[in-house]
Amino acid sequence: xxxxxxxxxxxxxxxxxxxxxxxxxxxxxxxxxxxxxxxxxxxxxxxxxxxxxxxxxxxxxxxxxxxxxxxxxxxxxxxxxxxxxxxxxxxxxxxxxxxxxxxxxxxxxxxxxxxxxxxxxxxxxxxxxxxxxxxxxxxxxxxxxxxxxxxxxxxxxxxxxxxxxxxxxxxxxxxxxxxxxxxxxxxxxxxxxxxxx
Amino acid sequence: xxxxxxxxxxxxxxxxxxxxxxxxxxxxxxxxxxxxxxxxxxxxxxxxxxxxxxxxxxxxxxxxxxxxxxxxxxxxxxxxxxxxxxxxxxxxxxxxxxxxxxxxxxxxxxxxxxxxxxxxxxxxxxxxxxxxxxxxxxxxxxxxxxxxxxxxxxxxxxxxxxxxxxxxxxxxxxxxxxxxxxxxxxxxxxxxxxxxx
Numbered sequence: 001x002x003x004x005x006x007x008x009x010x011x012x013x014x015x016x017x018x019x020x021x022x023x024x025x026x027x028x029x030x031x032x033x034x035x036x037x038x039x040x041x042x043x044x045x046x047x048x049x050x051x052x053x054x055x056x057x058x059x060x061x062x063x064x065x066x067x068x069x070x071x072x073x074x075x076x077x078x079x080x081x082x083x084x085x086x087x088x089x090x091x092x093x094x095x096x097x098x099x100x101x102x103x104x105x106x107x108x109x110x111x112x113x114x115x116x117x118x119x120x121x122x123x124x125x126x127x128x129x130x131x132x133x134x135x136x137x138x139x140x141x142x143x144x145x146x147x148x149x150x151x152x153x154x155x156x157x158x159x160x161x162x163x164x165x166x167x168x169x170x171x172x173x174x175x176x177x178x179x180x181x182x183x184x185x186x187x188x189x190x191x192x193x194x195x196x197x
Numbered sequence: 198x199x200x201x202x203x204x205x206x207x208x209x210x211x212x213x214x215x216x217x218x219x220x221x222x223x224x225x226x227x228x229x230x231x232x233x234x235x236x237x238x239x240x241x242x243x244x245x246x247x248x249x250x251x252x253x254x255x256x257x258x259x260x261x262x263x264x265x266x267x268x269x270x271x272x273x274x275x276x277x278x279x280x281x282x283x284x285x286x287x288x289x290x291x292x293x294x295x296x297x298x299x300x301x302x303x304x305x306x307x308x309x310x311x312x313x314x315x316x317x318x319x320x321x322x323x324x325x326x327x328x329x330x331x332x333x334x335x336x337x338x339x340x341x342x343x344x345x346x347x348x349x350x351x352x353x354x355x356x357x358x359x360x361x362x363x364x365x366x367x368x369x370x371x372x373x374x375x376x377x378x379x380x381x382x383x384x385x386x387x388x389x390x391x392x393x394x
Contacts, residue, residue: 002289002292002293004250004260005262006246006251007247007251007260010243010246010247012243013239013243014240014243016236016240019224024216026286027215030284030285031215032244032247032248033247033260039213040245041248042210043211043244044240044241046207046211047229047237047241048237048241049203049206050229052234054201054230063201065203088227089223089227092200
């Protein structure tokens, strides 16, 4: 056995994380063995606390500490506009702009028939339910990728007939890029020139 | 507040890890929120178990579960040869060759006066103590870098007068490279052609 067992187990768990190969996992494991025990404990506890304390907002499905998230509870937000995104990190990207004052809806994924991901695997039903609540506009802010565009087309077909205005983020972003990595200026112009579908 | 507090805390702890920027830390945090709770728990527990169960071997200072490590306890290993390395991961790199059958000594660092790391900050005293035990050869297998060479020169001066044969890994490796990343063939030739200092 090359590694002592607790070390081998730590490396194996770290290797399961996305973007970490065997070498990076080993380096991180040795790093954790070197740091003070209190620091390693803080990481371990942060993982467990985050898992136990966080849930999805009942309304918008974003990550939340309570049954409803801070955005949904904020009376200053405009409840007539819902911005639909794929991931919680996309909400962060849009909130950083300080320009959007409506509500959100997080799908937790994009349509991908090849991977067996249909509307039932996404928070689509939870979005449809919200449309009766005096909603005037739904902004489709999925990534400008194959899956993001397919998801936007699907949602437009689904929501369009209800009479709600459906818009899509302008293609100011580089095609094939990811919302999460766009710079604020690009993202802002994409938001500003959103077009009706 | 952009992130829910437990999420912000998890991201902050992940960002402290070497090689992880804010974006990678966020991606890992969201990944951990998505995986089953049991999987996140396994990672958290692996961190804490590794911290609590692992220690340094009393003899060679490598990472060990017991007071003496498996290599030091293995009667088939040649106790007359000690291979001195900087880090525990260097022991792994050499053990993978299945060619070296002596013992090890882990310094846990390299001399670096600029960073205030002198012989007292390394496991040098613990190495000197072992030389009385019928040791015939000490192989200096520190990285072929500025600090690695300086450490080898220092140890040669310290150990040489005792009459023990002191050798250095052959410079088959690219200068400036790190032992941990060398391919096995290169490392093997460096071990084979080690030269007496």
